[in-house]
Amino acid sequence: MTEQRRYEVLPGNHGSRVKVHIRGGDILWTPRLNRGTAFTHEEREQLGLVGLLPTGITPIDAQLHRAYEQFLDARTPMAKYRRLTALRDRNTVLFYRLLSEHLEEIMPIVYTPTIGDAIEQFSHQFTRLTGVFLSIDAPETIEQSLEASGRGADDVDIIIVTDSEGILGIGDQGVGGIQICHGKKSLYTAGAGVDPDRMLAVGLDVGTDNLGLLNDDLYPGLRHARVRGQRYDAFIEAFVAAAQKLYPHAMIHWEDFGAANAHTILTRYRDRICTFNDDVQGTAAVVSAAALAAIKGLGERLRDQRIVIHGAGTAGIGIADLCRDMMVESGLSEQEADDRFWCLNSRGLILEDSAGVRDFQRPYARRPDEVAAWDTDGRGRVTLADVVRNVHPTILIGTSGQPGAFSEPIIRDMAAHVARPIVMPLSNPTTLAEATPSDVLDWTDGAALLATGSPFDPVVRDEAVYHVAQANNALVFPGLGLGVAVCRASRVTDRMIAAAARAVASLVHLRAPGAPLLPRIGDLRRVSATVAIAVARAAAEDGVAGVELENPVQDVFDRMWQPVYPELVLD
Template sequence: MPRRQYEVLPGGHGSRVKINARGRAILRNPRINRGTAFTQEERKQLQLVGLLPTHVTPLEAQLRRAYERFRKAETALEQFAYLQALRERNTVLFYRLLSDHLAEMMPIVYTPTIGEAIKEFSLWYQAVNGVFLSIDQPDLLERALRSNVHGPDDVDLLIVTDSEGILGIGDQGVGGIQICMGKKSIYTAAAGLDPDRILAVVLDVGTDNLRLLNDELYLGERHGRVRGARYDEFIEQFVEAASKVYPHAMLHWEDFGAGNAHRLLETYRDRVCTFNDDIQGTAAVVASAILAGVKGNRERLRDQKFVIHGGGTAGVGVAGLLVDLLIKDGLTEDEARSRFWITSSRGLVTDDATQKFRDFQRPYARGIGELEEWELDQPGHYMLADIVRNVHPTVLIGTSGQPGSFTEDIVRDMAGHVDRPLILPLSNPTALAEAVPSDLIEWTDGRAMIATGSPFAPVSYQGVAYTIAQANNALIFPGIGLGVAVCRANRVTDGMVAASAEAVASLSVVQIRGDSLLPSVKDLRRVSATVALAVAAAAEQDGVAERPLTDPVEQIYDAMWQPVYPELIIEN
């Protein structure tokens, strides 16, 4: 293994670094490069004299310059490009800037702007510190994973995608690496995971996106998306290689297609430490909002009735976690599942032999016999309006991608039977939302308790300012990653995911109309630390923690990397 250019020394938060590199090699390495912040003495010792402008600029002044440059970018995509270039040039400056302006910049480094960056990946290509793995070169998997010169104990997290289900925009081929880089940025800014201990990985299995295949600049494999046995074999080879090279790292599956996401999670969750944010992260943040709302209503979770409009990966993932929490609240598994009514594209998921549904939807299929007395708009069709009319749900969740499907009639019908209905239109982006908060508040006379998938401005209604909670997975996944790393969990259990939801809910105080169901993304460091504590404790309780929690608070705090220029130990 080649000599490392630097080594992070013990001392907490990455505060001491030994540098072995010299000259331009330092300026090309973003972790040790601090640009014009190098002192005159450091420049002499590190052979940087003449390679930088003379004036020494401290970090605070660099931050002012970087923020001004960010603000002057004319479009969100240009802001993204600037931040990406900064990340690849100066790790500390990038993460300090992002941390100081997280609420403003998160929509740029992650959704929604990153969706446009992914589409333009091949055209806008510049160096990305990720790992590209091709299904056509399976023999190179281990070599590629080792390319970052990490040892087996040096990586806590691999964020991996096959790019099939990117952010509602579908198959984006090799450009999906950007979604993993965006997630990496949030893991570090929100929870302090050391960016050097995170790898972003794209599995290039081809693409069915004809726009990309016909683009002469496209950088990925130029063939249709591989499926079936060869795909499964490649995933297996990847998991084996990743587990061998980085045996203590959590695999974070990101934006896999609906046909693979649940299947892969179920295949590997009992073999390796693995987590799917689209399923488990979404479920946890939605459950957090519901738990906070139920508590605010002074009710019990077990007494709720749930309608989930959109029984895909996210919707069924939400149901699965809520079932776990309902069982914890005293119900049997069958009783818990009986509280759910889930729709597919054809309406309510039932056991009707003529209806087709995915295997993961099967546990929630309603018996066709129980619907005989229902009042229907159209005989034989059990659509959302029919479900709400006959069930009288207390919680209405939208993961359908069908804009406006929570109509005024449906919402008023629901509100006619529930004092403070919980309504969660979660589909992203805003244009796909099942309803907008201002309408929901008006249609329920200000009684609705709302969480959305996209960010919405506060709504004023009859003299009350309503803060609209955003069910942003960033409230969950960074803390899960931190908790797993601190206790070195060898699995992510259902109990750990449930603990993350309960931890976020514990930070919400819902007492009067207008209170938010969820904490603000402006408070992500505190939220992530709280989640990490709960997750690590649950891992220990479930028997999957390999590192003992002798002083959990101190261990969590010490593990959180800080974006400050470290003390330099310069070898002669």
């Protein structure tokens, strides 16, 4: 019996009433129903739990205190991760109550960076795991596998899916990548109140090129090289078709696909189904939000910025695309907007005659004659230093994975021509950051406006405290998913992504020196609700909303699941 057949959530705000179809010990093995020693004596009598629990009753606040003590008692990040995973698999409400009340402290454990270690150790730490695994060697079982989750057509709001090729900064991790889907799922719930039962985590097993996994006796995935080309495309198509048939109202959230597949899949399906790629669109939205907040604080306009992006991959080009779209919306032509960007890959500035330029990079390729008269270092390619020297960018974004790429000469050169340079070294983890906030502030005499990809401690300089904004996608994707679910959007449009970025930026007020460019993660519920309302309104404007919201604030709030023990209704 699937968990969904063991109980059903009854209509009402926040999932506060649940009808129970099982009795006795089965309840204690069902995380959504189990509340351990918090069951009252009356509930124990009604549910057949007498004798299966100690006599004393422990209210949820005391359980929360105990769970937090146990979390703190774990000595290493991975030990903390395992303890939290065990709690999630035992008691859904208590897990999310703990995560919600200590989000800033616990998020690095259930998500990046610790989730990366959990993924790498997946084969050796394998325990109970929920989710759906689909094999490219058995495409005929896709629909059967999805149906095994026990969800009906109206029971799924979001499907989080990965093929594990581009996991974080660690690359191809085979079926272990399913853990990143669970990390995202946790943040959808803790950050935006998306009901955890209304999401599916799906792993697409298409093989792996990771030789360490292929030669590991404990690896539980397919033991052959990663499948590509036409067979891969057919597998993705079969998955999309089955997901649409079974869960017609669900948004498909693509996670950690390789750069080429990420853009290809998004382009192929964005006008056909409700689909979202967090690495492309989520990153773009949160970085754009930081840029918009900085520009607003300076009293300037986005359309007037000169933007250099060092690292023209999935994330970098996604940022460029969204900023370009907002420039066009403000009145620039597409060509005028394209001309505000200079994008570099590992070979330097992307030119029209550069080798290996991908389709999604081409709009930003510069003409060779533009740079012919530039003052360059003459190394046979146009380097980042060359671009900064000749362009005088107002915004410098790093998504290159090249530590130290934003060197002192480059930052000082930028600051020599721009009073308040906006600098975003976004590469994760901290060891791959293009520069550290303290160095950037030193090299700009404290004038830089900063956002980073990894968390950094505040920087104290000249008695001022500079709080460094972390451009974390969690500020965007939970609220976007909630907004899509509330209005039952049939598509995720560019206007909806831009609305999410503007909503996040609207919550930032740079009144004091050192104020961060983005909201705090600890304020994520408010941020997500704000994003959800903006996304739902944009969906209505674009004509893709399936439900008209009469009172968006109330409608969004009512949809946000709360981590409290629900009223149990006996069948």
